[in-house]
Amino acid sequence: MKDKFNFLKNSSVKSMFVTYAIVIVAYLVMEALMFTGSVNYLLMDLLVPLCVYSIVAIGLCLCVGYLGELSLGHAGFMCIGAFTSATFSSLTKEFISNEIVAFLLAFVIGTIFAGLFGFLIGIPVLRLRGDYLAIVTLAFGEIIKNIINVLFIGKDSKGIHVAIVDPDALKMEADGKYIINGAKGISGTPHLSNFTIGVILILISLFIVYNLVHSRSGRAVMAIRDNRIAAESVGLNVTGYKLMAFSISAAIAGAGGVLYAHNLSTLTATPANFGYNMSIMILVFVVLGGMRSFRGSIIAAVLLTMLPEMLRGLSDYRMLIYSVVLIAMMLFNWSPKFKELRSKYAGVFKRNKKSKEAV
Amino acid sequence: MKSLKKLLSLSLVCVLAVSALVGCGGKKGGGNSDTYKIGGIGPTTGEAAIYGTAVSNAAKLAVDEINAAGGIDGKKIEFDFQDDQNDTEKAVNAYNTLKDWGMQILMGTVTTQPCVEVAGKTAADNMFQLTPSASSTDVIVNDNAFQVCFTDPNQGLVSADYIADNALAKKVAIIYDSSSVYSSGIEEQFVKEAAVKGLEIVANEAFTTDSKTDFSTQLQKAQDGGAELLFLPIYYTEASIILTQANTMGFKPVFFGVDGMDGILGVENFDTSLAEGVMLLTPFAADAEDEATQNFVKAYQDAYGEVPNQFAADAYDAIYIIKAAIEKTGVKPDLSAGEMGDALKSVMSELSIDGVTGKSMTWDEQGAVSKSPMAVVIENGAYKAMQ
Incomplete structure (x- = not known):
């Protein structure tokens, strides 16, 4: 019996199970509260966005924390996931009546496209390092957003038409309908996301990233992060591993986008939702969460998404207070002085425990 | 055993945190207020x-x-x-x-x-x-x-009609914000109505929210096309830049805006003399007499x-x-x-x-x-x- 639980002694494995447990317990608690009707409207509609940002943060955490590459383009991957899946859903909503099947297909499409783009972008981009990589990914995110803003896709009796910039170039029949209408984006996306699906996606993402970082490939990725030359010298395929981690990271961000797109009936690519500000916001989740901690990223994403909503009582001052709280949290987590202080107190607790055990 | 305890305590903390967050909830829409x-x-x-x-x-x-x-x-x-x-x-x-x-x-x-x-x-x-x-x-x-x-299409329609019916111009150029639903909605209908009314559109140029500080390319095309009137279904901030740059280029068509143009006289650091002669359709004018x-x-x-x-x-x-x-x-x-x-x-x-x-x-x-x-x-x- 004891041997069976031996793997729990491995601290990183233990930490993994704690993360799963936190997500599941939080889900059960929320469901129970909703069942008893003690959740307000705000929180009820906020649950899916919380899942969205948690998933994207998990994706970026893999890229920043484990691959060690600073990406400022994850809002772009989210955007690809959102738009490809919403386009698919809009095209097929008459044919697929089962909501779960419809979402599943949309999810697969969105994730694959985001992963594919991550792969394609990764080929040139991963030759760069550090700041340069950050700048190129940032540019890429903006390009995606701008292309989608001039993209027109329409559907009529003859099939699907695609045009860039000029909507009249679609040459649709009279019965034609816009699927993506340039800057006006996609409207009428079926509302398929819900909290349960969101939590399942979080668990799937966690399962993928935890298995990756605990695998042979994951260790290779981390070896490349820590010392690229040494990793190369022992025969690791640096480009291959980097591309793999980057694509997976992009695909997870895309999954977040799918969830986002199916939570709102209208979808547009604006600077607020898919611009570089969002990319930086996601990076803030990861940094605040401790760079290499998926659990931390989720908690930071949840806290920072809820905070501005909880501060609504302060009216115009809320964004000011929000930024002050953000600075305070960053300092508390990362300032050397605070770290020292925390480790001191952590030490006190540990000593107490030890002395108790001794008794 | 220790790890299980830790897990339990962690999940308890979680429960506490979540319940604290929703503690303030529970209100369900109006119904019994006196206001x-x-x-x-x-x-x-x-x-x-x-x-x-x-x-x-x-x-x-x-x-x-x-x-x-x-x-x-x-x-x-x-x-x-x-x-x-x-x-x-x-x-x-x-x-x-x-x-x-x-x-x-x-x-x-x-x-x-x-x-x-x-x-x-x-x-x-x-x-x-x-x-x-x-x-x-x-x-x-x-x-x-x-x-x-007004609805956007309505504004585009009324603008085109007004320009045609009052014979303000034959050759029209448009500069609009393709990333704005408002602007592109007006532009779309304007182009349709212009075709009906026999207005010739010599340049139909777009910009986006990310590129709204320099309009010289768009203005150049409008000028090269010989536009007599420049239709600007956009907000006044961008319009003020367009007016300034057109003036620098020596391009002097009739400028015609819609309700988003209202406010152009209040733009900071903008030479309001450039706005002289600008026409706009607006439901509201702050210095109306009534x-x-x-x-x-x-x-x-x-x-x-x-x-x-x-x-x-x-x-x-x-x-x-x-x-x-x-x-x-x-x-x-x-x-x-x-x-x-x-x-x-x-x-x-x-x-x-x-x-x-x-x-x-x-x-x-x-x-x-x-x-x-x-x-x-x-x-x-x-x-x-x-x-």
């Missing part, structure tokens, strides 16, 4: 903040006036305005916050894209919604939503120290329209949002209202407003009505 609860949504922070702030200010002004005069049938109005940062997702959060507060009527939202999303939510709750300034036709597809402003407008402008200036723009005027009217609708139906504040919505939406087609953005405004089945736009030309730094 009418009107909510407003719009951007009061971020890039579009001036529009949301103007709407919020003017609506508060109107609510205060009504309350000071004894309220509606003796019952006061409570007004709460929530920020949406011009983002769809935040607008839904703002809407839910207001619902938790007990909102019965929604005056919003200010900008189009979030409004489309919120309109879906109000339709599900059957809440009466009157938007001051979200002008897309998508906003009013449901029978509970109404507009104070008493209602003058009273509103004076009250707004006293309260906030600036001249109200068209958004403020629309919001001011919106509150009075809601008041008129409530008086017409005689609904009491103790109704739920849904019941009030049923009553209010049924009388909208019977109303005819004189406001600061138009005389005898009426609403059609769709929820679009019918009022006549005013064509004004800027002369000596002020609007002058055109014939």
Whole structure:
């Protein structure tokens, strides 16, 4: 019996199970509260966005924390996931009546496209390092957003038409309908996301990233992060591993986008939702969460998404207070002085425990 | 065993944290209040903040006036305005916050894209919604939503008609914001109507939110095409840059704007002499002679120290329209949002209202407003009505 639980002694494995447990317990608690009707409207509609940002943060955490590459383009991957899946859903909503099947297909499409783009972008981009990589990914995110803003896709009796910039170039029949209408984006996306699906996606993402970082490939990725030359010298395929981690990271961000797109009936690519500000916001989740901690990223994403909503009582001052709280949290987590202080107190607790055990 | 204990304690902490967060919840929509609860949504922070702030200010002004005069049938109005940062997702959060507060009527939202999303939510709750300034036709597809402003296609249509009927020009160039639903909505309809009316479009140039500081390429194309009139269905900030750059290039067509152009005389560091001769279609001019407008402008200036723009005027009217609708139906504040919505939406087609953005405004089945736009030309730094 004891041997069976031996793997729990491995601290990183233990930490993994704690993360799963936190997500599941939080889900059960929320469901129970909703069942008893003690959740307000705000929180009820906020649950899916919380899942969205948690998933994207998990994706970026893999890229920043484990691959060690600073990406400022994850809002772009989210955007690809959102738009490809919403386009698919809009095209097929008459044919697929089962909501779960419809979402599943949309999810697969969105994730694959985001992963594919991550792969394609990764080929040139991963030759760069550090700041340069950050700048190129940032540019890429903006390009995606701008292309989608001039993209027109329409559907009529003859099939699907695609045009860039000029909507009249679609040459649709009279019965034609816009699927993506340039800057006006996609409207009428079926509302398929819900909290349960969101939590399942979080668990799937966690399962993928935890298995990756605990695998042979994951260790290779981390070896490349820590010392690229040494990793190369022992025969690791640096480009291959980097591309793999980057694509997976992009695909997870895309999954977040799918969830986002199916939570709102209208979808547009604006600077607020898919611009570089969002990319930086996601990076803030990861940094605040401790760079290499998926659990931390989720908690930071949840806290920072809820905070501005909880501060609504302060009216115009809320964004000011929000930024002050953000600075305070960053300092508390990362300032050397605070770290020292925390480790001191952590030490006190540990000593107490030890002395108790001794008794 | 130790690890299990740790796990247990962690999950307990989790439970505590989550329950603390939802502890304040549990309120379920209005129903038993003694005041009418009107909510407003719009951007009061971020890039579009001036529009949301103007709407919020003017609506508060109107609510205060009504309350000071004894309220509606003796019952006061409570007004709460929530920020949406011009983002769809935040607008839904703002809407839910207001619902938790007990909102019965929604005056919003200010900008189009979030409004489309919120309109879906109000339709599900059957809440009466009157938007001051979200002008897309998508906003009013449901029978509970109404507009104070013109719809975008309507503005494009009226502009093209006005240019053609008054023979202002034969060759027309357009510069519009392709990333804005408002701007591209007007442009689309303008191009269609121009073809009908025989206007020749020599250049149809776009820009986006990310590239709105330099318009020399677009202006060059318009100039090369020999445009006699430049149609600008955009907001005044970008228009002021276009006017400045056109002047530098020596390009002097007739400039023609729509309601977004209103406010151009108030742009900081802009040489307003360049705006001389600019024509625009607008429902509201702050220096109009009639008493209602003058009273509103004076009250707004006293309260906030600036001249109200068209958004403020629309919001001011919106509150009075809601008041008129409530008086017409005689609904009491103790109704739920849904019941009030049923009553209010049924009388909208019977109303005819004189406001600061138009005389005898009426609403059609769709929820679009019918009022006549005013064509004004800027002369000596002020609007002058055109014939």
